[in-house]
Each structure stands twice: as C-alpha cells, then as structure tokens.
Amino acid sequence: MSAGAPASAQPPASAQPPASAEPSASAEPPVTAQASLRNVGKTFAASRERSALHALGPIDLDLKQGEFFAVVGPSGCGKSTLLEIIAGLTAATEGSVEFEGKPVRSDVPEGVGVVFQEDASFPWLTVEDNVAFGLRRTALSGGERERRVRDALGIVGLSDFAGSYPAQLSGGMRQRVCIARTLVTQPRLILLDEPFGALDQQTRLLMGDEVLRLWRETSATVFLITHALDEAAMLADRIGVMSARPGRLKDVVQTGWPRDRDSRVVERPEFGAITARLWHQLREESLKTLGRVDAAPSERSAAAVHVS
Amino acid sequence: MTRLRLYRFAVIAGAIALLEILCLARVIDPITMQAPHLVLRDFLRLLASGRMNAAIVKTMANTVLAFGLAAAAGLLLAVLLQRRRALRMTLDPLFATYYAVPVFAFYPFFIVVFGLGDLPQILIAFMLGVVAVIVNTLNGLDRVPAVLLKTARVLRLGPVETALRVTLPAAAPHIVGGLKLAVAYAFIGIIGSEFILSRGGIGYEINFAYNNFDNAVMYPLILLILLASVAFNSLLSRWERTLHARRGR
Numbered sequence: 001m002s003a004g005a006p007a008s009a010q011p012p013a014s015a016q017p018p019a020s021a022e023p024s025a026s027a028e029p030p031v032t033a034q035a036s037l038r039n040v041g042k043t044f045a046a047s048r049e050r051s052a053l054h055a056l057g058p059i060d061l062d063l064k065q066g067e068f069f070a071v072v073g074p075s076g077c078g079k080s081t082l083l084e085i086i087a088g089l090t091a092a093t094e095g096s097v098e099f100e101g102k103p104v105r106s107d108v109p110e111g112v113g114v115v116f117q118e119d120a121s122f123p124w125l126t127v128e129d130n131v132a133f134g135l136r137r138t139a140l141s142g143g144e145r146e147r148r149v150r151d152a153l154g155i156v157g158l159s160d161f162a163g164s165y166p167a168q169l170s171g172g173m174r175q176r177v178c179i180a181r182t183l184v185t186q187p188r189l190i191l192l193d194e195p196f197g198a199l200d201q202q203t204r205l206l207m208g209d210e211v212l213r214l215w216r217e218t219s220a221t222v223f224l225i226t227h228a229l230d231e232a233a234m235l236a237d238r239i240g241v242m243s244a245r246p247g248r249l250k251d252v253v254q255t256g257w258p259r260d261r262d263s264r265v266v267e268r269p270e271f272g273a274i275t276a277r278l279w280h281q282l283r284e285e286s287l288k289t290l291g292r293v294d295a296a297p298s299e300r301s302a303a304a305v306h307v308s
Numbered sequence: 309m310t311r312l313r314l315y316r317f318a319v320i321a322g323a324i325a326l327l328e329i330l331c332l333a334r335v336i337d338p339i340t341m342q343a344p345h346l347v348l349r350d351f352l353r354l355l356a357s358g359r360m361n362a363a364i365v366k367t368m369a370n371t372v373l374a375f376g377l378a379a380a381a382g383l384l385l386a387v388l389l390q391r392r393r394a395l396r397m398t399l400d401p402l403f404a405t406y407y408a409v410p411v412f413a414f415y416p417f418f419i420v421v422f423g424l425g426d427l428p429q430i431l432i433a434f435m436l437g438v439v440a441v442i443v444n445t446l447n448g449l450d451r452v453p454a455v456l457l458k459t460a461r462v463l464r465l466g467p468v469e470t471a472l473r474v475t476l477p478a479a480a481p482h483i484v485g486g487l488k489l490a491v492a493y494a495f496i497g498i499i500g501s502e503f504i505l506s507r508g509g510i511g512y513e514i515n516f517a518y519n520n521f522d523n524a525v526m527y528p529l530i531l532l533i534l535l536a537s538v539a540f541n542s543l544l545s546r547w548e549r550t551l552h553a554r555r556g557r
Contacts, residue, residue, distance in 0.1 A: 089458055107464075114462045118455040123555045124477045136473070137464045167556025178459075185463075 033062040034189060034221050035086055035104075039095035041246070042081050054246040056081050057094060061240065061249060063189070063221055068212075070224045070232035072278060073242025074289040079225045082247065083193050086223065087114050099189065113187030113220075117194040121166040121177045128153065128162040134181040152180040155214060172203045176210075183214065190215075192224040196231070204228070208235055209262045216259060229282070233274040234265055241281040244288040251281045342523050351528035360513060360529070367498055367510040368536065370426055374433030375494035379487055381434075382441025387471045389442070390449045406439045415501055424507060433497025437490035444489070448482025449475055481555070484548040491540045499533060 041057025056078035063069055063086075073079050084090035085097060088108040097104040099112065108114075121130050132149045140148070153159045156176040166174050175195055182190060192211070196204040208231060215222050226232050232239045233255065241251040255274055257265055265271055324344050330336045331343035342350070354360055389396045411432055418428035452475050460470040476483065502511025510529055517526035 087462065089461055108462050110464065112462070114458070116455045116458065118453065120453075120455045120459045122456070122474070122477070124480065124551070133473075134463060136469070165554045165556075167554060 032065040034065045035063040035097070035099045035223075037061045037086070037095065037097050040082075040085060040092045040097060041094035042078065042085065042090070043093045056085075056245075056247045057092075059095075059247070059249055063223060066219050066221055067237045068215055068222045068224070068235060069238050069240065070226060070236035071240045071242060072226060072229055072232045072282060073247055074244050074282065074286040075227065076289060077242045077245050077285070078247035079242060080193055082242075083114070083191050083223065083225050086189075087112055087191050089114070111188040112191065113182035113185055113189070114191045114193065115175070115178050115182050115195045117197045119166070119171065119174050119178070119198075121174045121181075123166050125165075126162065127158055127164050127166070127169070127177050130166065130177050131180045131184055134184040138185060148184045148186075152183045155183060155217075156180045156210070172199050172207065175199065175207070179211075179214075183218070186218070187220055189221045189223065190218075192222065194225055194227060197227065204231065205234075205263045211235065212262055229275050229278045230266065230271075233271055233278060234263055239274075239278060241278060242285070244285045250285065251277075253277055253281075339521065339523070342527055347527040347531060350524045351531050354525065354528045355532075360510075360525075363508055363510050363513045364532070366426070366508050367502065370430050370509070371433065371494045371498045374430045374497060375437060375487075375490055377430070378434050378437030378441055378490045378494065382438045382486065382490065383445055383476065383483070385438075386442045386445035386449060387475070390446060391467075396446075403439055403443050411435045411497070412500060412504070415504055419505065424505065429498050429501040429506065429509075432501050433494045436493035436497045440489035440493060441483075441486040444486025445476075445479060445483050448479025451482070452478040481548065481551045484544055484551060488541060488544045488548070491544060492537065495533065495537050495540075 037059055039058045039060060041059070042055045044053040044055055046052040059082065071079055071082065081090060085092045086099075086104070088097075088099075088104045088106060091106040099109045102109065122133065125133060128149060131152050132145065135145055135148065150159070153162055156179055158173065158176055158180065161169060161173065166177060169177070175198075179195070195211075196207050199207065211222070211224075212235060214220075224232070224235060236255055237257065239253040239255065240249045241253065242248065243250045253274060256270070327336075327341075328344050331338070331341060389399065414435075415428060415432055418431055422428050422431070456474055456478055457470070460474045465473065498509070499511035499514075502509035503515050506512040510533060514526055514529045514533075517523075517529065
C-alpha cells in the first residue's frame with residue numbers, strides 16, 4: 001500500500017511536465033484548429049426539375065494547423081461540395097465554417113489556395129504568366145513577384161517551360177502549373193480536389209511525393225480529396241472516411257507517419273493495415289451508392305454484373 | 309498547306325487572267341468594264357492623284373468607328389447578358405431572328421432624325437454588326453469551363469477583372485469569329501448607305517462614277533474596297549489562327 005501510493009501518484013507527475021514544459025519539441029504538429037466546421041450541411045433547394053436534395057452533413061471537423069488531412073468517400077457523397085464549402089466557393093446551408101477564426105461564407109478567404117481536378121490553366125497565357133496570375137491580387141514589388149514565380153516554377157519542375165503554352169504540355173505538367181499558381185500566393189491552407197485524378201498511376205505516385213515535399217517545405221495545412229485509398233493512406237496524417245449521401249464523416253483514421261516521409265511508406269506493413277481499414281469502412285458505403293445494401297461473397301460477382 | 313495556298317492563288321489568278329482575256333478579246337465591251345491591268349493602272353493613278361483622299365478617309369474612319377462601337381457594345385452587352393439569365397432568355401429569340409430584319413429599311417428614318425451626316429451611316433453599320441458580336445461572344449462565354457471561373461474566385465478577382473482577365477480571354481476564339489462578321493457588316497453598312505444617300509465617301513463616289521459612265525474611277529474604287537475588306541479580315545484571321553495555335557487546336 002505504501003509503495004502503491006507513490007506509484008500511482010508518480011505517473012501523472014512525470015507524464016505532465018514533459019507534455020506542458022516543451023510542447024514545441026513534440027513530433028506532433030501544433031494542435032491549433034486552422035479551419036473548423038460545426039454541423040456543416042448542404043441541402044440543394046427543390047427546383048422545377050427535382051426535389052430538394054440533402055447532399056452533405058452534418059459534419060464536424062477541425063483541420064489542425066500544418067496537418068495533412070485526406071478525405072475518401074464513395075462517388076457522389078459530397079466530397080467536392082465539402083471542399084467548396086471550406087474554400088468559400090459554396091455556402092453551407094446549415095452550420096458554420098471558420099478559417100483562422102473568421103467565418104467563411106461565399107467568398108474565398110485570403111490565405112486559401114485550391115487546386116481542382118480539371119485542368120484550370122489559362123490556355124492563353126504562358127506557363128510563367130499563368131503562375132504570375134496567382135499574384136494579381138497581391139501587392140508585391142516587381143522583383144519579389146519575379147522571384148516568387150521563379151521559385152514556384154522551380155518547385156514544380158517547370159523552369160524550362162516558363163515560356164510554353166499549356167497546350168504544349170502534358171496533363172500532369174498542366175496540373176503542376178496550377179499547383180505553382182497556387183503556391184506563389186503562399187497559402188496557409190491548400191485544398192486539393194482530386195488533383196491527380198486524371199493522371200496515370202505512376203505519375204500520381206510521383207506527384208504525391210511532390211505534394212508531400214511542398215507540404216513539408218511550406219508548412220501549410222493540406223486538405224486533399226481523393227478517390228484513391230492508397231493515395232490517402234500514403235499522403236495524409238489523418239484520413240476522413242465519408243459515408244454515402246448525405247455525406248458524413250464516418251471515421252477518422254490516424255496514420256501516424258513521420259512528417260518526413262515519401263511514397264515509400266507503401267512498403268511498410270502499417271500501410272496495408274490502414275488501407276484495409278479504409279476499405280472496410282468504405283465498402284459498405286460504396287455498395288449503398290450502387291444501390292446494394294451488402295452482398296455475401298458468393299453474390300458479389302452477381303452484384304457486380306447487375307450493376308454494370 | 310502550301311500546296312493549298314498555291315491552288316487558292318491559282319484560282320484567283322486564273323479568274324483575273326480570264327477576265328483580262330475576255331476584255332482584250334472585246335467579249336466584254338470597254339464601256340462595261342476595263343481590262344484588269346487598266347483597272348490596276350487607274351487605281352494607282354487615282355491614289356496618286358489624291359482626289360479620293362477625303363472620300364477614303366471618311367469611309368474608312370466611319371467603318372472603323374462603327375466596327376469599334378459594335379465590338380465594344382457587343383462585348384459589354386454579352387458579358388452583362390450572360391449574368392442576367394431572365395433577360396438573356398427573353399432576348400435570345402430576338403437575336404435569332406435579328407438578321408431577318410433589313411436594317412437598311414431604317415436608313416431614311418435615321419436621316420430624318422439625325423440629318424444627312426455620318427451618324428445615320430455609322431448607326432446602320434453598328435446595328436448590322438453589334439448582334440453578331442453579342443451572339444458570338446455569348447456563345448463563347450457559355451463555353452468557358454466552370455473551373456476557370458472557380459479559379460478566378462479563388463484568386464479573389466472582382467467581377468470586372470474576372471470578365472477582362474478570365475472569361476473574355478477564354479472566349480476569345482469565339483469572339484474573333486463575331487468580330488470578323490462585324491468588320492464585314494461595318495463595310496456593308498457604311499458603303500451601302502453611302503450608295504443610297506450620302507454627301508461623300510467611297511460608296512458615294514462609286515455611285516457618282518457609275519452615273520457618269522466613269523469606269524476609270526468606278527472600278528479602281530471597287531478594287532480599293534475589296535482590298536481594304538480583305539486586309540481587315542486577314543488581320544483578324546491571323547489573330548484567330550494565333551489563338552487557336554496557342555490552344556493546340
């Protein structure tokens with residue numbers, strides 16, 4: 001008993017000081033919510049063509065300063081709508097969104113950058129002008145502007161193509177133009193809406209590495225939407241799994257990867273476990289999207305035939 | 309491409325050569341038309357004499373003015389209309405039937421209201437061209453990918469900057485098509501009204517020469533109009549080709 005008392009008193013006494021005395025030494029990113037969503041939902045009002053549609057929510061989510069957050073979900077679950085709400089491109093019909101403590105409604109706040117799935121490069125501008133376009137609303141000296149554009153082009157590996165037009169580049173390179181155009185503005189929150197969706201698997205893996213490198217170098221918060229479970233498992237600190245429509249956060253999976261990582265994490269045994277957990281959560285939702293509740297293994301092939 | 313160009317040149321050269329032969333063989337009588345080489349000689353003489361300078365300046369200035377007004381008003385109205393869905397839906401059928409209206413029928417009315425000056429002529433040319441610019445610009449604006457508009461919002465551009473820097477450049481290949489029509493319509497409007505009733509201009513001079521059997525003036529002036537119109541048009545076509553080439557089409 002006499003030995004038990006100091007033993008039970010000791011752990012809190014020894015566990016507390018390191019946690020509070022040197023939080024900056026911790027490997028974890030500082031836990032300040034950069035963007036927070038409270039009860040966010042989106043219902044599209046009824047029109048002559050269709051009845052009202054509850055597309056999304058309610059969703060509660062805090063994006064921590066500097067983290068890499070990925071979202072996976074069945075098609076049509078409202079992933080892109082969620083991204084547009086965070087960006088201020090679409091207003092939520094329920095709940096509230098804040099970015100750095102200020103409410104977000106239907107304007108994109110300063111400090112937020114978005115890269116879309118579709119090619120958003122301006123075909124009438126050269127690569128260099130495309131990237132510089134990102135700085136239109138930023139008051140900078142000519143030299144600083146030039147330097148930032150040059151740096152962004154260097155980061156995405158397009159320095160040799162500064163004078164080319166997007167039509168002369170491949171799809172992956174055009175997507176990198178858009179990433180560079182976002183980077184020059186030095187956003188504190190980068191929203192990526194399936195930016196590699198249209199690229200082939202190898203290019204996607206390499207682009208993933210580039211995004212990881214950018215994330216490390218810029219210390220921005222990254223919010224990535226993807227339909228590829230392996231991409232989410234490879235890139236993110238946390239992965240939100242969304243349910244079928246109306247999309248809700250069904251699970252948030254912590255990957256526990258070190259900040260200094262690259263696509264080789266796919267070789268680790270935990271990678272398989274994370275992907276498996278994501279699929280376990282998602283399979284049922286994906287079947288719901290296809291109009292099936294669940295199918296026994298023997299029926300699965302029949303279901304697939306039925307759906308296709 | 310070069311072979312096609314060669315063929316095209318051959319067709320035009322052949323037509324001129326045929327005309328030359330028909331004129332020299334007196335199949336076409338000199339009172340009807342001069343041989344092409346004489347037309348060219350008279351053309352150079354007429355330009356050198358400088359007595360058509362005032363007419364040329366008047367017609368060209370009015371054409372450029374009418375074209376500029378049609379282009380500016382057409383672009384502005386198209387951008388505004390595209391943002392007003394109800395108004396757009398109301399006006400769409402009117403645009404579709406607009407070119408069934410013979411605009412020249414209003415010319416006497418415009419003269420009554422504005423007097424026999426440049427204004428009624430510019431107005432006719434403007435009216436002919438403006439709707440072509442509106443329709444083509446709207447067509448182009450409708451095809452601007454939504455993701456470019458979202459990008460403009462993410463980059464926090466205002467409505468004017470979005471129109472000038474994103475939507476209009478994105479729609480440029482369609483807009484050039486409208487501008488090419490507007491150039492042709494501007495020439496038709498100005499020269500046509502000068503023909504009908506005017507106190508000067510190339511159209512007026514052609515009509516005057518025609519009434520006086522003055523082939524040495526009439527044909528060179530027709531040639532002048534032809535060259536001016538083709539020159540304007542090729543300038544726009546060149547721009548159009550550059551736009552398409554940049555976009556890899």
